[in-house]
Amino acid sequence: MNRLQNSDFEKLALPLLDPLYNFARWLCGDADEARDLVQETFLKALRGFSSFQEGTNLRAWMFRILRNTFLTSRTGLERRNTTQEDEKGVEESVVDHQTPEITLLRRADVEMVRKAIGQLAPPFQEVLLLVDVEDMKYQEVADTLNIPIGTVMSRLARARKQIREYLSESAGGKP
Amino acid sequence: MSCNWRDKVALYVDDELDPGAQKEFSAHLGGCLECAAAVSEQFELKKALRAAGRSFNAPADLHAALYRAIHPTRSVSPWWKWALAPLSVLLLGIIGFLLIPKSHPNPMLAALVDAHITSLASEHPVDVISEDRHTVKPWFQGKLPFTFNLPDLGDGPFKLIGGKVVYAGQNPGAELVYTVGPHKVSVFIFAAPGSSEKLVSSRNRSFNISRWKEGDLEYYLVTDASSEEAGKLVAMFTDANRS
Numbered sequence: 537m538n539r540l541q542n543s544d545f546e547k548l549a550l551p552l553l554d555p556l557y558n559f560a561r562w563l564c565g566d567a568d569e570a571r572d573l574v575q576e577t578f579l580k581a582l583r584g585f586s587s588f589q590e591g592t593n594l595r596a597w598m599f600r601i602l603r604n605t606f607l608t609s610r611t612g613l614e615r616r617n618t619t620q621e622d623e624k625g626v627e628e629s630v631v632d633h634q635t636p637e638i639t640l641l642r643r644a645d646v647e648m649v650r651k652a653i654g655q656l657a658p659p660f661q662e663v664l665l666l667v668d669v670e671d672m673k674y675q676e677v678a679d680t681l682n683i684p685i686g687t688v689m690s691r692l693a694r695a696r697k698q699i700r701e702y703l704s705e706s707a708g709g710k711p
Numbered sequence: 712m713s714c715n716w717r718d719k720v721a722l723y724v725d726d727e728l729d730p731g732a733q734k735e736f737s738a739h740l741g742g743c744l745e746c747a748a749a750v751s752e753q754f755e756l757k758k759a760l761r762a763a764g765r766s767f768n769a770p771a772d773l774h775a776a777l778y779r780a781i782h783p784t785r786s787v788s789p790w791w792k793w794a795l796a797p798l799s800v801l802l803l804g805i806i807g808f809l810l811i812p813k814s815h816p817n818p819m820l821a822a823l824v825d826a827h828i829t830s831l832a833s834e835h836p837v838d839v840i841s842e843d844r845h846t847v848k849p850w851f852q853g854k855l856p857f858t859f860n861l862p863d864l865g866d867g868p869f870k871l872i873g874g875k876v877v878y879a880g881q882n883p884g885a886e887l888v889y890t891v892g893p894h895k896v897s898v899f900i901f902a903a904p905g906s907s908e909k910l911v912s913s914r915n916r917s918f919n920i921s922r923w924k925e926g927d928l929e930y931y932l933v934t935d936a937s938s939e940e941a942g943k944l945v946a947m948f949t950d951a952n953r954s
Contacts, residue, residue: 546781550939553777557769571773571804575797578777649763667725668757669764674727693721696756 545585548594549578555595555670556602562665563606563658573609577602596672596680603662603681652702660695667692714745724753771912771921772803774942779950806909820922820931822879824915827897827933830888836895837873837888847874851885857902859928861887862947868892869944889944894936896944903929910945912938921945925952 556577560570580601581588588597606612653661666672666680667688674692678685716739722728723736740747780796830836839850844861851858854876864871872888877899884901908924919941921932930948934941 542781546778550774550777550781553769553774553939557773558765558767561767562764567767568801568804570767571770571800572797574769574773575776575800579780579796582781646759646763649759650766653760653764664760665764668760674725689721696721699756699760 542582545582549581549585549598552595552598553578556598559599559662559665559670560602560606562653562661563603564611566611569609569611573602573606576605580605593676593679595670596676599666599670599680600682648703648706649699652699652706655702656695656698660691660698663688663691664695664699714743716743716746717749720746720749720753724750724757768938770804771919771938771942771945772910773800774939775910775921775946776800776803778943779946782946803909806911819879820913820915820920823897823899823931824918824920824933826877826879826886826899827895827918830886830897831895836875837886838875840873842871844871847871847887850874851876855883855885855902857900857928859885859900860951862944862951864947867943867947868940869896869947891934891936891940891944894934894940896932896934896936896941898944898948899931899933901929901931902927910949912941923949925949928952 553574557570557574560573560577561567564570564573577598581598584601588594653664656664662681663677666677667674672680674685674688677688681688716736719728719732719736723733726733728736736746740750776796776799839847841847841850844863848859848861851874861871868891870890872890872895874885874887877884877886879899879901882901884899887898887900889896889898903924904927905924907926908929910921910923912919912921914920918933918935919938921930921941923930923945930945930952932941932945932948
């Protein structure tokens with residue numbers, strides 16, 4: 537029985553290794569810490585796999601375990617304490633009415649966009665990564681991060697706005 | 712003046728509108744340059760973010776360690792398993808971190824990748840043809856100055872094709888050829904007295920290479936299969952040859 541469950545876990549969870557590791561690297565900013573975080577996430581998930589409800593979203597479940605584990609780590613606690621200020625007055629800005637700057641985006645190289653993602657405060661960065669990199673639906677992100685869907689939308693709009701501003705500044709103003 | 716639909720641009724691009732509204736918005740785009748430009752820019756942004764955001768792949772030895780944690784061996788009690796798994800991952804991490812950035816082109820690795828490519832191209836890649844490890848292992852008796860164990864592949868995705876004697880650096884060794892799906896995997900084993908060394912993964916001409924040392928034997932695995940598959944076979948070999 538246990539054997540079968542482990543092979544189910546392997547089949548369902550191992551394909552999530554790269555996405556989880558990528559997310560962990562962004563959260564931790566360090567390869568060794570990300571490796572430990574992913575390792576701990578898989579061990580926790582494996583232990584809890586028998587209680588996992590078939591049909592529910594395994595991806596959101598695994599990302600939630602990873603993020604909760606990160607938040608209780610030293611780096612996670614430090615990160616959380618330094619980012620409280622960033623969220624004030626953000627909730628109302630759900631919609632981003634930036635002027636389209638396609639030329640600017642086409643000109644931005646991968647490294648520049650990576651830096652733009654790197655400068656986002658963690659609450660905005662994680663929403664952006666889950667939606668734009670992992671292709672999660674807003675509801676899935678809300679479940680993963682345990683926040684209301686409205687907060688997902690406002691953080692996403694704010695994150696994208698900051699990315700545009702960063703790219704615009706890096707390119708030396710508007711084209 | 713801004714179009715009333717502008718608020719829906721992000722929802723449309725993220726595929727979050729209900730199907731009716733999504734269709735309606737598509738129709739609107741045909742006549743509204745402002746929204747069409749905004750949608751196009753938003754898609755471009757998403758594309759750039761996806762390319763830049765997907766920056767890191769899990770190292771192959773992490774695959775191997777997790778595979779081993781999922782399939783504990785019978786000889787090790789579960790308690791030990793849980794205690795050892797994070798420790799071994801940490802060790803692999805530290806060693807990998809120390810070794811990989813400093814690694815120089817290794818003539819042995821290059822020779823073995825060549826040998827693997829030769830096997831891929833050959834009509835007779837092996838001298839002993841058998842899926843049975845109990846046939847392949849005894850075939851090497853008297854041909855090599857050492858012996859080794861071949862893993863039990865169970866019902867897994869790997870199949871043994873056979874083996875042959877190879878030479879690298881003037882030393883005789885065993886090449887065992889496996890398939891996994893459409894990919895071939897060569898595992899090379901050579902005598903190398905000295906202490907054990909942990910797994911180091913690298914890439915050479917797009918092939919995934921894993922190298923580790925257990926007791927007096929040195930192992931190399933070369934394949935174009937994914938690092939995840941490579942990690943599984945590495946784990947099986949290390950389990951089969953653990954003293």
